[in-house]
Each structure stands twice: as C-alpha cells, then as structure tokens.
Amino acid sequence: MDTKSTRRSGQALLVWGLLVAAANLRASLTGVGPLLDRLKDDLGLSSGTLGLLNTLPLLAFAALSPMVPRLAVRWGSERLLGGALVVLTLGIAVRWLPSVVGLFAGTVLIGAGIAAGNVLLPSLIKRDFPTKVGMLTSAYATVMGGVAAIASGVAVPISDSAPGGWSTALGCWVVLAVVAVLLWIPQMRTAPAAPPSAARGQHRLPWGSGLAWAVTAFMGLQSFGFYVIVTWMPQVFQDSGVSAAEAGWLLFLFQVVAVGTSLAVPGALRWARDQRALATVCSAVLFLGYLGLVVAPDLALLWCVVLGLGGGACLVLALAFLGMRAQDAAGAGALSAMAQSVGYLLAAVGPVLFGLLHTDGAGWRGPLALMCVVAAAQIAVSLVAGRGTVRRAGAGEPGVAPSAPERAASPGH
Template structure:
C-alpha cells in the first residue's frame, strides 16, 4: 500500500503531460490558414509557395512517421517525445523571426515535432493505460481539437492588435510549447522502460487489418483537411459572407470537440467498434450529400460534419492502440497509419481544388468527398475489431468474438 500513492501521482502527472502535449499538436497548424493572405502579401509569396505553409507539415508527417518506432526503441519513447517538443518549440520561435527563411524553416521543424507526438501518444496510452484507451484517446483528441479551434479563431484578432502582427500571432504559441517541455521533463528523468526488442518494430505492411486501420485514418484525415482548407470558400460561393463562413468553420471544429467527449461511453457500451465507426462515417456522408443537394443549409451540414468528424478522429486514434498487441505494436501501427493517412491528407485538398477548377463548381469535388466517406464506411467494418500481429511473426490477424 505504501507504493500506491506515488504510483498514482506518477500516472496523474503522465496523463497531465499527455494532455499538454496534445494541446500543441494542432494549434500551430490551424492558426496559419486565417493569416495566409496577410503572410502572402507581406512577403510577396506566390500562391503555390504560400500554400507550402499548410503542406510542409503534412509531408513531414509522411516522411518521419515510419521512423519514429525505431527512434523510440533506441532513445526511449519519453526521451524522444521530449526532444520532439524542443524541436517544436524552436520551430514556433523561428516563425516569430521577421524573415521568409525563418517562417519556412520553422514550419518544417514544427511538422517534425508534431509527427513524433502523433505517433507516440497512442503507444504511450496503450503501454501505461491499456484499460482506459477510449477515455484517454478522447481526452487528448478533445484537448487537441479544442485548442486548434481557438487558434484558428484568435489568429486574426491577435494579428490586428499585437506588436509584430501576424508574426506574433504565429509565434505566440511558443509559450504553450515551452510549458509542454517543462511538464514533460519529469517523464524524461524517470527510469527508462526496459526495451521490448526490435522484433516488433517493423511496420505491419502485410496485415490486412493494419491497412484497414490505415485507410480509416487516412480517409478521416482527408475529410478534415479538405473541410478546413476549402469549405469557407464553398460556403461563400453559396452566398455567405466571409465572416459567416469563418464562423461556420469554427462551429464545425467546436461540434467535433463536443462529439469526441461522447465517444468513450459508446466504446464501453459497444461489443466492438464496427457499428460505431460505420455510423459515424455515414454521418459524414450525410453532411457531404447535404451540401450537394441543399447547399443553402450550410449551418446544418457544418453541425452534421462536426458530429461525424469528431467521433471519427477519436476512433481513428483509438484503433491504433486497440488493434495492437502491445505498446510496441501500437507505435508501429500508428507510424504506418499516420504516414499513409497524412499523405492522403496532403493530397486531398489539392485534388479537391483541382476538381473545382476543372468542373467550374463545387458539385464534383463534393461528390468526391461522398465517395471517400462511403469508402470509410466500408473499411470501418474491418478496422473496428481484431488484433494486428507483429509484422514478422507470420500469424494471420485473428478476429476475436468480442471487442477490445
């Protein structure tokens, strides 16, 4: 009994640290979009070059995510995450430097730091809280989405009133990153967990279940980044003001945050996650179809998309832990799912915009999103249960009779 209190205190500190880390995994990305026109005008950037500020972090996710499990095996997950937070902090600070080189260098470093956090958080939750995966995944997704929504909402007001304008609006998030570094230091100083070997470090490219989880992650990521990139313009072209379109984007994110809070209860009630994931994907399909058929009801469809999108994000993150055998497997599955997932996320907005240009309207690109949501419903039927075996054990993925 004497060791119970220190152990609980250590777990509470770890949970708090995970949530503070999560608060830094989107804010420095979602705050860029509302300021992009000012950045482009002040630095004289071509539209394609300015667009790299949104694309470079996603490409960093694609390149670095597969490397994270091996780096974690070498240095330890806690140490690697601490180093990533330092890199993230440096990247945000460089954005405060009034120079084009600082802006783009900082953006690359931000992408590198976030990529590590994206992969490691599901692994840490699987290792230290195997019975509370749904609850903690929902908690960190809620914090991540909530701070991201605030970041997109306050970017322009901060730019208007703060000395330094948009440089300060982008750089002020360094305070959050520094807090995360300080709160994570106790985890870096703790005794390193025993290495689990390199056998399970290979990514499970040969697993059909792993590909289903990857497809689910990729399709929901594609949906999110298409919505935050293009839907304000979709709403404006249906007769809405720019300010109203911006508020609808905030509403989408706010509803998604609220929905993510309800997922843990549904996970506890469900025998497995197939039905839940399929229903939430169907809600996304309904939102896209609504915009095709009745674009004038944009307020309603923003709420519908937020309801489905928030739940799908939590499920995608939870699958990386739930479908894995252990923490090492969760890291490998997370790396695979996020590398391919963010590749789709990076390509999605480009294809959506290209289809808009070619078709001179939004109906064709919105139909593409309907197809993506329908595909997400199909892969949800596979991704919702089972266990991904180690990449090199040669055993087929089993399908248990009950959810994990």
C-alpha cells in the same frame, strides 16, 4: 500509503503531460486556414502554394512516422517525445518571422515535431494505461480538438489586433509549446530503459496485415477530410459571402462540435462489442455534410455542425483503433507508425488536390464532390477496420488475430 500516493502523483503528472502535449498537436495547423487570404495578399502566394502550408506537415508525418518506433527503442519514448516538443516549439518560433522562408521552414519543423507525437501518444497510452485506452484516447483527442478549435477561432481577431498581424497569430502558440516541454521534463528524467524483448521487432511494421491496411486507410481518409476542412473551408465560406472573421468562427464551430462528439465516443466504445457499426455511421454523417455543402451551400452553419458530428467521432475512432487493434504497446507503436505514415501521405494529397480542382474548375462543387467520394470510401473501410487484432510483426505470423470477445462470438473470423 506513501508509495501509493507517489505512484498516483506520478500517474497524474504523466496524464497531464500527455494531455498538454496533445494540446500542441493541431493548434499550429488549424490556425492557418482562416488566414489564407492574408498570407496570399501579403506574401503573393498562389492557391496551390497555400495548399502546401498544411500539406508539408502531412508529408513530414508520412516520411518520419515509420522511423519513430525505431528511434523510441534507441532513445526511449519519453525522451523522444520531449525532443519532438522542442522541435515543435522551435518551428512555431521560426514561423513567427513574417517571411515566406520563415513560414515554410517553421511549418516543416512543426510537422516533424507533430509526427513523433502522433505516433508516440497512442503507444504510451497503451503501455501505461492498457485498461483505459478508449477513455484516455478520447481525452487527448478532446484536448487536441478543443485547442485546435480555439486556434482557428481566434486567428483572425489576433491578426487584426496584435502587432505583427498574421505572424503573431501563428507564432503566439509557442507559449503553449514551451509549457508542454516544461511539463514533460520529469518524464524524460525518469524514463525507463526499454527491455531487450521490447527492442527486438518493436519497430517492424505490420505491412502483411489486411486489418492494418484497413486501419491505415481509415486514418488516411478521415485525415484527408480534416485537413481539407481546416485548410479550405474558411475560403469556401468567404467565397459564398461570409467575412473572414465569420469564416474563422464557422471553422471554430466545426471543431467545437467535433470536441463535443469526441466526448461521447468512449461510452459508445464500451457499449459496442466492436466498432464497425459506429465507424460506419459516423463516416456516413461526414458524407451527408459534404453532400449538403454541394447541394445547399447557403446552409453552411448546418453543414459545419454535421461535419463536426461525424469528424469528431471519426478522429477518436481512428486514434482508438491504433490501440484497440494492437496486441500490446509495441504493436500499437508499429501500427501507429504504419497508419500515420501511409495515412498522412494520403491525407497530404487532400489540401493540394482540393485547391487545384477549384483552380481548374468552376466554384467549389467539384472539390466538394471529391470529398463525397472520400467519405464513401471511408464508409467501406469502416466495415473492416472496426474489428479484430493485428499481430505484431516478429511476434507471430503476420495477419489478423480476433480479440478475445470476438473469438468467442465469431470463431470463424
């Protein structure tokens, strides 16, 4: 009984550690969008330069994600995640400095810390909770999205009322990051060494798998949309006559709806034999939201809700695919590294391109039409990414292996 109680306590502490770590993976990014006009005025930054604020972390994700599985083999996933949380904490603290250098240097460190967390969390969930991938993925996506929503909603009020203005609004999240580091320390102390069989080939990415590329494209396209929304939608709303505070709360609404939607996804995942139809429908909802902003921008409240419905589900699906399409924890880490490397490189183009199209065009119709194209591409990719299993490189021939239920239902897949 004591052994069972100890094991349960250890698992509960691990789950709490994972969830609090997840809570730090978006808040330092989503709080930037509502403050863009203040950063522009105080620091004299252009629209293109402002777009880099949420593009730099994405470039860090793309550059560092392929290295994470190899580093996890060398240092252990728990220790690597702990180190990543320390780097993230340092980045938020540096960005508290009210200067261009502090703003951008802190953002780079934040991106480096989040990059490791993005890759490691799906792998740890697949390893330690293989029968609860959908449920725990939804839980950490919900926490991540919920805290991100709060960050966007309170950014302007904190900037208005706190000493330091926008720098305090961005830097106050260091408190949550410190809590995550402290809560993760027990995992770093008890981290098991990786067995030799896990070390061999664990870091090899499945570049030869068409399914892996579909999962990567789904991750990249939905991230493209998410980071455009959190970076530019407050400015889009402000240009249509909404105040800065109201624009921040509209972004908050988008993320709250997304969180609510993400809570419903695990049930749908258990009910569906595969995820193709679910991913296609959710991507189509995103398309409808972008199209609505093009043809009826005055209904911003409605389109925020629609985008939240589609975006929340697509985020959970993109994260769940990293575990569901993998054979094992090592495969999940390799697929996660590939999907987040190439996917976030694609997503990094989003905020900058969206801002440049506005600079060179008239109003926001052109940039929003681009988002309709991105959502349409995501619909097409959903038909492939929602089914099958990626063979881990080094564990057999590269390619796609149908999962057990799918082999029975569709031998020719």
